[in-house]
Amino acid sequence: MDTRYILAARRRARGAVRPVAVAIVAIVAALAAAAWLLIVRPYQQQMQLDTGGVPAVSAAKTPTEAVPANVQAMDVNQLLTEASKALKDQRLLAPAGNNAFEFYLRVLAKQPDNPVATSALRETFPYAATDAEQAVNSRDLNEAQREIDLLAKADPANYTLTILRSKLDAQRKLASQQQQQAQDQQKAAQLAAQKAAAEKQEAAKQAEQQQAQLAAEATKAKQQRAEQQQKAAAPEQAQPAAAAQAAVASAPTADAVLLKAANPNYPTAALRSGQSGWVVVGFTITPEGRTTDVHVVDAQPRHVFDRAAMEAVGRYRFKPAMRDGTAVASTKQQKIEFSTGR
Structure with a gap:
């Protein structure tokens, strides 16, 4: 056989093998890269998590990119590209619409296998x-619920979902x-x-009543002193004054008498609900027979x-109390009953 023919055949064979070798090397490199991304790197991250470290993917949520436009119109390759970007930016579950899980789930919706x-x-x-657990712990409950629902779409039978849902319910x-x-x-x-305001108001009313009583006592004492001074200045009038005093002492003395009562207006809300009750109202009867200083003692x-009880007492008319033949102010209390008759 011609040697030149053999050499030419060998050259042709080597030329044919070279592209095949290049293709094999490219395939091996691609498989190695895929193994690193899908197996080795997750394994290293899991080991780091088990030893107390923080995995690189879940270290922080950094939703820095805007949601891609026309996501619905993307094909499988475009979705995988966006998913890879999201993984690189540590966007596993957030933000909504622009995270790795949603892109991968869209891929599976188009190509289930x-x-x-x-x-x-x-x-x-x-x-x-x-990441979802961090959302639960930070009490971002709505976001945590969204992320758990997203995890459930990826792996509905995973027991981790039960734990996350339990923690979310507890929060x-x-x-x-x-x-x-x-x-x-x-x-x-x-x-x-x-309660403090009511007590303050009640204390103010009592103080006002005490001041009125003290003023009345002071007026009475002043009158008594004036009478004593008058007796000392005119001893010759002692007998006529004594006679006048005896006449005053013999004058009638009596308590106030109710002349005209007034029925209270039943509150509409209480009447509709059939509510009954009572109110003890305190008041002062003036020398003219009218009521003043009307207030609630108990109810x-x-x-x-x-209000209905106080308004009713305000319309009362009395024959005033008499002291030594003179009409004087007096105080009184009145209990008013409210009943629907049911």
Whole structure:
């Protein structure tokens, strides 16, 4: 055989093998890169998490990119590209509409058996669950619920979802309890303020009554001193004054007598609900027989029939109390009953 022919055949064979070798090397490199991203790197991150470290993917949520336009119109390759970007930017579950899990789930919706999306969701699930747990712990409850729902779409049977949902329910109950406690404290503070205001008002009324009584006593004492001075200045008039005093002493003395009562107006709200009760009203009867300084002494229930009782007493008319033949002011209390007759 011709040697030149053999050499030419060998050159042709080597030329044919070279492209095949290049293709094999490219395939091996691609498989190695995929293994690093989908197996080795997640394994290293899991080991770091187990030893107390923080995995790189779930270290922080950095939703720095805007949501891509026309996501619905993207094909599988475009969605995988966006998912890779989201993984690189540590956007596993957030923000909504622009995270790795949603892109991979869209890939599976278009191509259910896509190995890249399936593997990526499986391998990154633990770190995404950590992100969701952080949302629960920070009490971003709505965001936590969204992320848990997103995890459930990727792996509905994963037991981690049960734990996350339990923690989320516990946080919701705690938040509800704290809100209820705050409302109860606010209500208690309002009731305390109302009670303090009522006590202050009652104390002011009592002080006013005491001042009126002291003023009356002072006036009476002044009159007595004037009489004593008059007797000392005119001893010759002692007998006529004594006679006048005896006449005053023999003059009639009597308590105030009710001449005209007034029926109270039954409060509309209490009448509709069939509510009954009573009010003890204190008041002063003037020398003219009218009522003044009308106030509530006691009531059951409080603040339901008070106004109606006070208005009724304000319309009362009396024959005033008499002291030594002279009409004087006096105080009185009246209990008014309210009943629907049911």
